[in-house]
Amino acid sequence: MFDNLTDRLSDSLRKLRGQGRLTEANVQDALREVRQALLEADVALPVVKDFIEQVKERALGQEVQKSLTPGQAMIKIVNEELVTIMGKANEKLNLATQPPAVILMAGLQGAGKTTTVAKLARWIKENLRKSVLVASADVYRPAAIQQLETLASEVKAEFFPSDASERPVDIARRAVEHGRKRYMDVVIIDTAGRLHIDEDMMDEIKAVHAAIKPIETLFVVDSMTGQDAANTAKAFHDALPLTGVILTKTDGDARGGAALSIRHITGKPIKFMGVGEKTAALEVFHPDRVASRILGMGDVLSLIEDVERTMDKAKAEKLAKKIHKGRRFDLNDYRDQLLQLKNMGGLAAMLDKLPGVGNVPQHVKDKINDKEMYQQLAMIDSMTPAERSDPDILNPSRKRRITLGSGTEVQDLNRMLKQHEQMQKMMKKLKGGNIMNLMKGMRGQLGRRLPF
Secondary structure (H helix, E strand, O other), X not given: OOHHHHHHHHHHHHHHHOOOOOOXXXXXXXXXXXXXXXXXXXOOHXXXXXXXXXXXXXXXXXXXXXXXXXXXXXXXXXXXXXXXXXXXXXXXXXXXXXXOEXXXXXXXXXXXXXXXXXXXXXXXXXXXXXXXXXXXXXXXXXXXXXXXXXXXXXXXOEEEOOOOOOOHHHHHXXXXXXXXXXXXXXXXXXXXXXXXXXXXXXXXXXXXXXXXOOOXXXXXXXXXHOHHHHHHHHHHHHHOOOOEEEEEOHHHOOOOHHHXXXXXXXXXXXXXXXXXXXXXXXXXXXXXXXXXXXXXXXXXXXXXXXXXXXXXXXXXXXXXXXXXXXXXXXXXHHHHHHHHHHHOOHHHHHHHHOOOHHHXXXXXXXXXXXXXXXXXXXXXXXXXXXXXXXXXXXXHHHHHHHHHHHOOOHHHHHHHHHHHHHHHHHHHOOOOOOHHHHHHHHHHHHHHHOOO
């Protein structure tokens, strides 16, 4: 998300970095480009106007004029104002009530609402350690109830069965009562979406809300609809007392207009964002971190959290002991590292969280994808246990068998073996705890791949 906006803002602000002082003229020129960048990112016009006015007022004020580095001061102001329009700080999920805490999910059809119910259930179970019951009150969309049942099984949440012949209000009421009898901590109710906002839809969801009195009413919205997402959220907020918003499909939106518009227009916080199709792909929305990404400064905190969340600690400890004893880093270990990268969403998903990526040319970014990672996993999976443990035994006939089994070419296999060999050399430097040598080696490898 934000790729285009990051590039445009970086270009605009870079021109100010070398300025000895900021004048009304050069600030005006820079803000003209910033304004155009925000509009192209599909940020709502009222939001753009307020943002530009605030930045201009501060840029021409004393805090910049007295600064030794006016360009850097300007970037700081833009960053702070981006945070302000997105909500200053994350507003946590409010579950402080007599159990079960009821969460009602609302939104238009196609926004990914049912998948988000499963993602949220998984997030609550893993991060808050609470039991979760999910139920579907969507009696209109074919197989909606079955879809939620399948997803509930995947995330190990309890599923409350319902039927398309029932009234949504009755389903919701029975699900909450069942959750109370089962001593569940949280009950999440999925509701029907429509292709557009209509009176019948609003009346129905108002009735469901009145019947179960949820502590959280979350609006699920497709971020790819840009400022329309904010307008739709406002229409729902006028009908329902929304407590927050979940942005979906942020991994596919290069503009970011919805994230920058929703809080300003609705007054409601973005609490989460969906960053992929898998049930683990839900992130807490931190305005300060998102602003940092927009300005190309990365998001190291979220990256660390991703690693902590997805890392198999038992395997990591086993590998550390193995390396410490001087034993060989084999292809089984290499495969584990690739799987961890895959669980984090792949290299492409990590890019915007790395500091300095905003300065990387677009044609370099375009070359970075996860195709090679999947190829390498397929090649390792086509090997025998003996071949994974000792790649030195891979002769031409074995290589042909592996590449035929994985749908790759011999040069792909040779390239992977070379990368594994380089990583093996770096791991050897860890023997005895020499982490500094490993860092130098990694820096050298990365330096040949990316220009930052």
